Amino acid sequence: MDYDVIIIGAGPGGIFACYELMKIKPDMKVAVFEAGHALSKRHCPIDGKKIKTCINCKSCSIMSGFGGAGAFSDGKYNITNDFGGTLYEYIGKKQALDLMRYVDEINMRYGGDGCKLYSTAGTRFKTLCIQHDLHLLDASVRHLGTDINYIVLKNIYTHLQDKVDFYFDTPVESVKIIAGGYSVKCKDATYSCEKCIVSVGRSGSKWMEKVCKELDIPTKSNRVDIGVRVELPAAVFAHLTDELYESKIVYRTEKYGDKVRTFCMNPKGAVVNENTNGIITVNGHSYEDPAKQTDNTNFALLVAKHFSEPFKDSNGYGESIARLSNMLGGGVIVQRFGDLIRGRRSTPSRMNDSFITPTLNATPGDLSLVLPKRILDGIIEMIYALDKVAPGTANDDTLLYGVEVKFYNMEVRVNEQLETCYPGLYIIGDGSGITHSLSHASASGVHVARNITEQVN
Numbered sequence: 198m199d200y201d202v203i204i205i206g207a208g209p210g211g212i213f214a215c216y217e218l219m220k221i222k223p224d225m226k227v228a229v230f231e232a233g234h235a236l237s238k239r240h241c242p243i244d245g246k247k248i249k250t251c252i253n254c255k256s257c258s259i260m261s262g263f264g265g266a267g268a269f270s271d272g273k274y275n276i277t278n279d280f281g282g283t284l285y286e287y288i289g290k291k292q293a294l295d296l297m298r299y300v301d302e303i304n305m306r307y308g309g310d311g312c313k314l315y316s317t318a319g320t321r322f323k324t325l326c327i328q329h330d331l332h333l334l335d336a337s338v339r340h341l342g343t344d345i346n347y348i349v350l351k352n353i354y355t356h357l358q359d360k361v362d363f364y365f366d367t368p369v370e371s372v373k374i375i376a377g378g379y380s381v382k383c384k385d386a387t388y389s390c391e392k393c394i395v396s397v398g399r400s401g402s403k404w405m406e407k408v409c410k411e412l413d414i415p416t417k418s419n420r421v422d423i424g425v426r427v428e429l430p431a432a433v434f435a436h437l438t439d440e441l442y443e444s445k446i447v448y449r450t451e452k453y454g455d456k457v458r459t460f461c462m463n464p465k466g467a468v469v470n471e472n473t474n475g476i477i478t479v480n481g482h483s484y485e486d487p488a489k490q491t492d493n494t495n496f497a498l499l500v501a502k503h504f505s506e507p508f509k510d511s512n513g514y515g516e517s518i519a520r521l522s523n524m525l526g527g528g529v530i531v532q533r534f535g536d537l538i539r540g541r542r543s544t545p546s547r548m549n550d551s552f553i554t555p556t557l558n559a560t561p562g563d564l565s566l567v568l569p570k571r572i573l574d575g576i577i578e579m580i581y582a583l584d585k586v587a588p589g590t591a592n593d594d595t596l597l598y599g600v601e602v603k604f605y606n607m608e609v610r611v612n613e614q615l616e617t618c619y620p621g622l623y624i625i626g627d628g629s630g631i632t633h634s635l636s637h638a639s640a641s642g643v644h645v646a647r648n649i650t651e652q653v654n
C-alpha cells in the first residue's frame with residue numbers, strides 16, 4: 198500500500214482527522230488529497246471594485262482548499278448538540294460534546310487563545326424570547342472570526358506539513374475497493390491505502406453521490422433549508438450580540454406551524470456571495486479585528502423543508518429556487534423589507550434613499566418572485582416576532598438578500614464509527630450529511646482517527 202490512510206478533502210473534518218492520526222500514531226503514512234488550493238493560494242477575486250460578483254472560478258476559494266468551506270468562514274465553533282449536525286445520534290451526546298471541546302482546545306493552542314467563548318445558557322434573553330414565543334437554543338460558541346480562523350489553520354498546516362503528504366489542486370476522481378484496502382484515482386496517478394476517510398464537504402456533494410452510487414452505499418436525502426439573509430444596523434441586535442455573539446432563535450409560525458430559525462449571526466459583519474456548484478447564493482461572516490468590522494449585523498432566516506416520498510431531490514429543489522434569483526438578478530437579489538411588504542421591487546433609487554448601506558453589491562429586486570409564498574410568509578412573520586425582542590428588525594430599511602440556501606448532503610449510511618458497509622472506508626463531516634458545522638465536522642474527524650488508531654494498536 199502507498200499509504201496507511203488516505204484522507205480526501207482538507208476541510209475541518211479532514212484536517213482534524215489528520216491531526217489526531219499524527220498525534221496518536223506519528224509513524225503512520227498519511228496522505229491528504231484536496232481539490233482546492235493550499236491555504237496561502239486561496240483568494241476570492243471579488244474585490245468590490247474591478248470584480249464585483251462571482252466569476253465562477255474553476256476552484257472556488259471560498260468553498261475549497263486547505264481549511265475547506267471553513268477557511269474564510271466566520272469561525273464560529275458552536276459547542277452544542279442542539280444544532281450543527283446529528284453526530285450525537287451516532288456517537289452519543291456526551292462524546293460528541295467532549296470531542297467538540299477537544300477541538301476547541303486545539304484551536305486555542307494553535308492561535309485562537311484569547312478568543313471569547315460566549316454562552317446562551319441561563320441568560321435573561323431566554324426569558325425575553327420565550328415571552329414572545331421565540332425559543333433561544335442553548336450553546337457555547339467560540340468566535341474565532343475570519344482572521345483568527347485563518348491563523349489557526351495556518352498554524353495547524355505548519356504543524357502537519359512535514360508529517361503528511363498533502364496533494365493540493367488534486368481532486369480525487371474515484372475510490373475503488375482493492376484487496377486489503379482502497380485505491381484512490383486522481384487525474385495523473387492512482388494511490389492505494391488501507392483505510393480511506395472521505396471528507397469532501399458540501400462542495401463535494403455531487404461527487405459523493407456518485408461514489409455512493411458506484412459502491413452501492415445506501416443514502417437518503419430529504420431536507421433543504423431556504424430563506425434570506427437579513428442585514429440591519431448593528432445597534433438593533435447589539436444587546437443580544439454583545440452578550441451572546443450568536444443567538445439561534447426558533448419561531449413556529451402561526452399561519453402554517455412551520456419552524457423558522459435564525460442562523461449564522463455576524464455582528465458588525467459583511468454579507469458575501471457563496472457559489473455552490475455554479476449557483477450563487479448568499480452567506481455572511483465577520484472579523485474579530487475591529488478595523489475590519491462594519492456598521493451592520495447580518496444573519497439568515499431559514500425555513501427547513503422536509504420532503505416525503507416519492508420526491509428525493511431536496512437539494513435540486515433548493516437549487517431551482519436559487520437559480521430563479523440568479524436568473525432575475527444575475528446573482529443575489531436584495532430587497533428592503535418595506536418594499537417587500539408593500540409588494541414592490543426595490544430599485545437602485547429606493548436603495549439609495551435608505552438609511553442602511555448594504556455590505557454586498559447585490560441586484561435590487563423582488564424576492565416575492567423567487568421564494569415560495571409559504572416560505573416568504575414564514576420569514577415575514579418571524580421578522581415581526583423578532584421585532585419584539587430587537588425593535589428595529591421590522592424597519593422598512595432592513596435588507597433581505599436572497600436566496601440563502603442550506604444544502605444538506607444526502608445522509609450516507611454509516612455505523613457508530615462513521616464507517617460505511619465497507620470496513621476501513623469512513624465518510625465524515627458535511628459530506629456524510631451528518632454534520633453541518635465546523636465543530637461537528639472537526640469532531641467527526643477526531644472520532645474516526647481515534648477509531649483507526651485503536652485498530653492498529
Ligand SMILES: Cc1cc2nc3c(=O)[nH]c(=O)nc-3n(C[C@H](O)[C@H](O)[C@H](O)COP(=O)(O)OP(=O)(O)OC[C@H]3O[C@@H](n4cnc5c(N)ncnc54)[C@H](O)[C@@H]3O)c2cc1C
Pocket residue numbers: 205206207208209210211230231232233259260261262263264265266267268269270271272273274275281367368369370396397398399400401404461469471480481482625626627628632633634635636638639
Ligand atoms: C461563508 C461560510 C461561512 C460559514 N460559517 C460557519 C461558521 O461560522 N460556523 C460553522 O460552524 N460553520 C460555518 N460554515 C460551514 C462550515 O464551513 C462547514 O460546516 C465545514 O467547513 C464543514 O467541514 P468539512 O470538512 O465537512 O467540509 P468542507 O469544509 O466543505 O471541506 C471539504 C473539502 O473537500 C474538498 N473536496 C471536495 N471534493 C473533493 C474531491 N473529489 N477530491 C478532493 N477534495 C475534494 C473541498 O475542496 C473542500 O476543501 C460556513 C460556511 C461558509 C461557506
